[in-house]
Amino acid sequence: MPMPDTILEDVFNAINLGLIIVDAQYNVLFWNDWIFKHTHIKQVEAKGHKLGGVFSEPLPPTFLNALKNTLEYGLPTIISNALHRSPLPLYDFSSQTNEKVRINQSITMSPLLPQRGGRHCIIQVTDSTTSIKREKMLLSHSEILRRDAVTDSLTGIFNRRFFDEHYKIAFHNAIRQRQCLSILMVDIDYFKNYNDYYGHLSGDNTLRAVAQALKSQLFRASDVIARYGGEEFVLILPDLSAGQAEKVAEKLKNSVFNLAIPHKNSPLFNQVTISIGLSVGMPKVEYDILGRADAALYLAKQQGRNRCVALPLLDEEQK
Amino acid sequence: MTNDIAKKLLIVDDSKVSRMLVRAQIVAVHPEWTILDACSGEESIALVEKGPPDYCIMDINMPGILGTDAAEKILEKYPSIRMVILSANIQETYQSRANALGAAFVAKPVSEKSIALALNHFQCPK
Amino acid sequence: MNLLSEMQRDALAEVFNIGAGRAALSISEIVGDEVKLSVPSIEVKKSVEIGVETLPLNNERFGTVHQNFTGPFEATAMLLFSEEKALEIVRDMMGSQMSLEELVEFEQEAMCELGNIILNACLSAMADILGISLNSTLPCYTIASCTELLHTITSSMDQDYVLVLNIVFTSVKRESEGQLILLLSSASLTNLIRHIDHFLGGI
Numbered sequence: 001m002p003m004p005d006t007i008l009e010d011v012f013n014a015i016n017l018g019l020i021i022v023d024a025q026y027n028v029l030f031w032n033d034w035i036f037k038h039t040h041i042k043q044v045e046a047k048g049h050k051l052g053g054v055f056s057e058p059l060p061p062t063f064l065n066a067l068k069n070t071l072e073y074g075l076p077t078i079i080s081n082a083l084h085r086s087p088l089p090l091y092d093f094s095s096q097t098n099e100k101v102r103i104n105q106s107i108t109m110s111p112l113l114p115q116r117g118g119r120h121c122i123i124q125v126t127d128s129t130t131s132i133k134r135e136k137m138l139l140s141h142s143e144i145l146r147r148d149a150v151t152d153s154l155t156g157i158f159n160r161r162f163f164d165e166h167y168k169i170a171f172h173n174a175i176r177q178r179q180c181l182s183i184l185m186v187d188i189d190y191f192k193n194y195n196d197y198y199g200h201l202s203g204d205n206t207l208r209a210v211a212q213a214l215k216s217q218l219f220r221a222s223d224v225i226a227r228y229g230g231e232e233f234v235l236i237l238p239d240l241s242a243g244q245a246e247k248v249a250e251k252l253k254n255s256v257f258n259l260a261i262p263h264k265n266s267p268l269f270n271q272v273t274i275s276i277g278l279s280v281g282m283p284k285v286e287y288d289i290l291g292r293a294d295a296a297l298y299l300a301k302q303q304g305r306n307r308c309v310a311l312p313l314l315d316e317e318q319k
Numbered sequence: 320m321t322n323d324i325a326k327k328l329l330i331v332d333d334s335k336v337s338r339m340l341v342r343a344q345i346v347a348v349h350p351e352w353t354i355l356d357a358c359s360g361e362e363s364i365a366l367v368e369k370g371p372p373d374y375c376i377m378d379i380n381m382p383g384i385l386g387t388d389a390a391e392k393i394l395e396k397y398p399s400i401r402m403v404i405l406s407a408n409i410q411e412t413y414q415s416r417a418n419a420l421g422a423a424f425v426a427k428p429v430s431e432k433s434i435a436l437a438l439n440h441f442q443c444p445k
Numbered sequence: 446m447n448l449l450s451e452m453q454r455d456a457l458a459e460v461f462n463i464g465a466g467r468a469a470l471s472i473s474e475i476v477g478d479e480v481k482l483s484v485p486s487i488e489v490k491k492s493v494e495i496g497v498e499t500l501p502l503n504n505e506r507f508g509t510v511h512q513n514f515t516g517p518f519e520a521t522a523m524l525l526f527s528e529e530k531a532l533e534i535v536r537d538m539m540g541s542q543m544s545l546e547e548l549v550e551f552e553q554e555a556m557c558e559l560g561n562i563i564l565n566a567c568l569s570a571m572a573d574i575l576g577i578s579l580n581s582t583l584p585c586y587t588i589a590s591c592t593e594l595l596h597t598i599t600s601s602m603d604q605d606y607v608l609v610l611n612i613v614f615t616s617v618k619r620e621s622e623g624q625l626i627l628l629l630s631s632a633s634l635t636n637l638i639r640h641i642d643h644f645l646g647g648i
Contacts, residue, residue, distance in 0.1 A: 062471075062474060062475065065471065069565060072569075073565070073569045073572055074580060074581075075565045075568055075569060075580075075581050076561075076581055076582070077561060077565060078557060078561050078584060081551070081554060082551030082554040082555035082558070084475075108583065219592055220593075334458060335451075335455050336455045336456045336645070336648070340648055406466070407459075407463040407466030408466050408469070409466050409467065409469075409470050410469060410473050410479055411473075412479050426466075427459075427463050427466070428463050428570070428573055428574050430573075
């Protein structure tokens, strides 16, 4: 049984979103309560009039062009809040100050094709002032990736600040999605000796070369490498099994070994090598997975360097 | 409007399809006109030297010099040629450049409507 | 292998030049400055042949905006921006007064709109010139690595052919240049070609 029109109209008026429907001649056919609330223009006053003439202010060309395109070609069009703060003269009349405040908007226009009367357009307006929320920040956190502020100026990979943010997000994602998370702590072996022998400029070059070698081993968009501090790097690799993560660690170790950077001041090898501590598993809120990776790195150093040691997130006896 | 003298039109566009479309639209209205083709600004200048046309329809974006630059050179020497710039570049700067040259600007796509605009410009006295 | 005749390619180039011109106008109105969009190359490829070397952007990661459309033929139009270029374009469009935090918030939306402008302009030009009418979904913005992207393209087995368009985006005043790629993948690309032939036959 089809829903009666009166219920539909109630629904349109109840939703927390502006709705305007115009016909092929740009005449307003419908205008919900949300629009009234933000214009103080009643639907009866707007109905049957050209949308451009309903407001006391002229509408911007971008809005009118978008509407024209939607009606003419039937292609949906968006007008983002990012590029146009407030295309329609909509106000927040509830604000405490006497001045009415124009609200930030995001607009979506979609074509409707009713049985007769040509193409119509439904215009949806959301108040962006309130919609920009933490959730959105989390969604777009991957875009932080490009910013100078999160890049380590020496090596060009991410810096500690980015890592700290990303780690929190990746950690909670893994818990929520019940996926494995791998953290790899990487340290260049005998780097202090290297600097003492070759000087700091060569030390910087080596840091850069190691960072690039490590980075070149990562292929997934979700994998992140950052400079943790000094000669230490850290990697976050989501959704890999322990076996897969160990393979990646092995590749990382080899990639640096294959650089064959001479290191005459190394007590063990004649070239630059790295040690890796890996912690991998399904995280829980209370786990200190970074601490585990650090402990694993310590073991790798103890066991002779130029190697990777993996630890599960918890010792067997603690489980 | 008299159609008693067969006029000569030069179409300049690097797209063969576009030249064919313009030609087809013109022939439909003025089957008696002589129509010449050029596919670059340079070629159009050379063709005009051999015998200036009455009218010219010029694209802007082509390999080599811009259509507007070619139009400027042609109009300097042959100011009586009626020139229409027909382009997909519809930003204000291109339109005003065309107008500054004394040419009319018509937006692509090539259609009955856009060619009618060009013909209007050809037939209005300078 | 090339699946388009010279005339078909020429006709498509004209379609997308007009689309690019329309998009450039809309974008220039937003940035208040002249921009140029040009389409230097058009190719049809088998989707299995699409590899890293096909995408002439040497980037590991892309911002992508895609819209699915239906009508005389069904297809997915996907616009690829190299990552840094995407941010540059958005910064241009939003003005440089943006704080870092604001950029994070707005980038996704702005890229979506930019993609929507370019895709709609191309589709409307196609509609005008070929005399067809297309329906489309709303644009959707995602970030993907090259590998993920290739996987998406090659794994959709129902989309055998991909139309690859290079679009060069130039901001005249800022002298910055960016490259975009428009991928039009469709099982019914033959339908598009049929429409082009029909159009060519009508001249």
